[in-house]
Amino acid sequence: MSRAMIKLLRTPELPRCSTILTMTRPHDSQRHERITTPNPTTRHSSHSPLAATTTTPPARKKVTIPTLLAMHAHHEPITMLTAHDFPSAHVADTAGIDMILVGDSLAMVALGYSDTSEITLDDMLLHCRSVIRGAQTSFVVGDLPMGCYEISPEQALGSAVRMVKEGRVHGVKLEGGEEMAGTIEKISRAGIPVLAHVGLTPQRQHSLGGFRVQGKSAAGALRILADAMAVQEAGAFAVVLEAVPPAVAALITRKLRIPTIGIGAGSGCSGQVLVQVDMLGNFPPGRSLPKFVKRYGDVWGEARKAIELYREEVKGGSYPGVEHGYAMPAAEFEEFERVVEGGGDSQGER
Numbered sequence: 001m002s003r004a005m006i007k008l009l010r011t012p013e014l015p016r017c018s019t020i021l022t023m024t025r026p027h028d029s030q031r032h033e034r035i036t037t038p039n040p041t042t043r044h045s046s047h048s049p050l051a052a053t054t055t056t057p058p059a060r061k062k063v064t065i066p067t068l069l070a071m072h073a074h075h076e077p078i079t080m081l082t083a084h085d086f087p088s089a090h091v092a093d094t095a096g097i098d099m100i101l102v103g104d105s106l107a108m109v110a111l112g113y114s115d116t117s118e119i120t121l122d123d124m125l126l127h128c129r130s131v132i133r134g135a136q137t138s139f140v141v142g143d144l145p146m147g148c149y150e151i152s153p154e155q156a157l158g159s160a161v162r163m164v165k166e167g168r169v170h171g172v173k174l175e176g177g178e179e180m181a182g183t184i185e186k187i188s189r190a191g192i193p194v195l196a197h198v199g200l201t202p203q204r205q206h207s208l209g210g211f212r213v214q215g216k217s218a219a220g221a222l223r224i225l226a227d228a229m230a231v232q233e234a235g236a237f238a239v240v241l242e243a244v245p246p247a248v249a250a251l252i253t254r255k256l257r258i259p260t261i262g263i264g265a266g267s268g269c270s271g272q273v274l275v276q277v278d279m280l281g282n283f284p285p286g287r288s289l290p291k292f293v294k295r296y297g298d299v300w301g302e303a304r305k306a307i308e309l310y311r312e313e314v315k316g317g318s319y320p321g322v323e324h325g326y327a328m329p330a331a332e333f334e335e336f337e338r339v340v341e342g343g344g345d346s347q348g349e350r
Helices: 004-010 065-071 085-096 120-134 153-165 178-189 202-210 218-234 247-254 278-280 299-316 329-341
Strands: 018-024 034-035 078-082 099-103 138-143 172-177 194-197 239-244 259-263 271-274
Touching: 004 202, 078 278, 085 120, 085 239, 085 278, 085 329, 099 271, 120 178, 138 299, 153 172, 153 178, 153 218, 153 259, 172 178, 202 329, 218 239, 218 247, 239 247, 259 278, 271 278
Parallel strands: 078 099, 078 271, 099 138, 138 172, 172 194, 194 239, 239 259, 259 271
Antiparallel strands: 018 034
């Protein structure tokens, strides 16, 4: 390396300048363009997800168990939505969702598994930590995945403690009715809020014969009511009713003291929950959805259009443009070019 180049490398960067130089295109390397900018050396982060912006709504109070119970007492519907990572939690929280569920459905929508039985507690802990960093005000509940709570109440409590201590969630959700009452009581008595889940319980799909509507007969509806009453008495702060006829869910809701969160259970529940990926339309055309899902957007379509446009602009050479580059003082580039091209006292030096 020449002495001139070493000297150039040791020269400190200039903090600011007004006249800068940029290249226009790789294939047009001899054309330079002079631009004036107030601070060409500033580089903003690729993302500042929690920075205040002009579109950020005023901060709301943190949603807590008393908040949710007050909403229930005043017949205000509770909104709940799943999230599986920082961005999905951040947007749900910013949109004012009351409760965020880190659901084991992320096994399919985030990890590509065929069903929820494959996901582990360690998987859930990773996603819970990601979600909690994006949810500043929503009440966050983490799903206990299959295999980490069924063996005994002690096993379930140990898993729930890990979800709170390591996953940083505010409460846990588990599937099952009367048979899980002792487990719910064990966790609740330890001070960890429990959201119960009855009706269609996806972790038990094989014993139920698949994803089938529950409570379509009088006997079946009575079993769901008994399950809901049992988890209430065990200490659950609320209960999810999944894939239950709306009339049945509405009657069960009226019989309970705690809120019900419906998913495919009609409008008579105390609140509603959906999988965020489903309601956003973040999936390719042709995918079948459960009957109860309403698609509120077309995230897949918009994302694909944007990615295709990016690909086309890179292939065609229109991106990046001059406005996307970082500035350099013209004199500094001329000195850099002189040294690199072997001008001045760099001739013959090693």
